[in-house]
Amino acid sequence: xxxxxxxxxxxxxxxxxxxSCAASGLTFSRYAMGWFRQAxxxxxxxxxxxxxxxxxxxxxxxxxxxxxxxxxxxxxxxxLQMNSLKPEDTAVYYCAADQSLHSIVELTTPDYWGQGxxxxxxS
Numbered sequence: 001x002x003x004x005x006x007x008x009x010x011x012x013x014x015x016x017x018x019x020s021c022a023a024s025g026l027t028f029s030r031y032a033m034g035w036f037r038q039a040x041x042x043x044x045x046x047x048x049x050x051x052x053x054x055x056x057x058x059x060x061x062x063x064x065x066x067x068x069x070x071x072x073x074x075x076x077x078x079x080l081q082m083n084s085l086k087p088e089d090t091a092v093y094y095c096a097a098d099q100s101l102h103s104i105v106e107l108t109t110p111d112y113w114g115q116g117x118x119x120x121x122x123s
Contacts, residue, residue, distance in 0.1 A: 001025040003114030005095050010120045011085055019080040021095030021114055028076040029053075034104035035069060035080045037091035037119075044094070048080060049105040058105050063089075085121045092116040 007019040019035070034049040048069035049058040057069050068081040078095055094117075098110035 001097070001112045003095050003097060003112055005093065005114040005117040008093060008117030008119045010122065013085060013087055013121055013123050015085050015121070016081070016083045017085065017119060018082070019093055019095075019117060019119075021078045021080075023076045023078070023097060026097065026112070029073045031097040031099055032101035032104055033069075033071055033078040034096045034098075034101075034110060035067075035078075035093060036096060036108070037089075037093045038116075039088075039091040042091075044108070045091075046105065046108050047093075049101055050078065051101050058101070082119070085119075087121045087123045089119060089121050091119060093119050 002024045005021045011017050035047045036044050038044040047060050047063050050069045054071045066084045071078045095114040096110035097112040098104050104110050
């Protein structure tokens with residue numbers, strides 16, 4: 001299984017970025033997907049999760065209203081649209097996959113992790 005995250009970069013505060021995560025080696029439509037991030041000297045933090053069919057989404061309070069998770073099962077890809085970015089959003093962002101959304105949202109122990117993409121927000 002491979003989860004290839006991309007789309008990170010440097011952006012000014014208030015700007016937007018869209019991250020993508022392309023999955024291979026698994027039946028994508030059978031997996032819930034999620035996004036996490038880890039800032040220096042901090043624990044990995046759950047951000048957003050989406051069920052297999054994409055009909056329901058879940059967000060951490062820290063990003064609710066600013067970030068949107070979506071998926072395209074035909075392209076085996078999950079996205080994270082990030083708006084109104086703040087310097088405190090600076091972190092390495094990871095996508096994750098698990099057959100159970102509970103493992104992503106509640107347990108934060110998904111079966112598979114992507115390699116991470118750096119997002120840096122300047123003030």
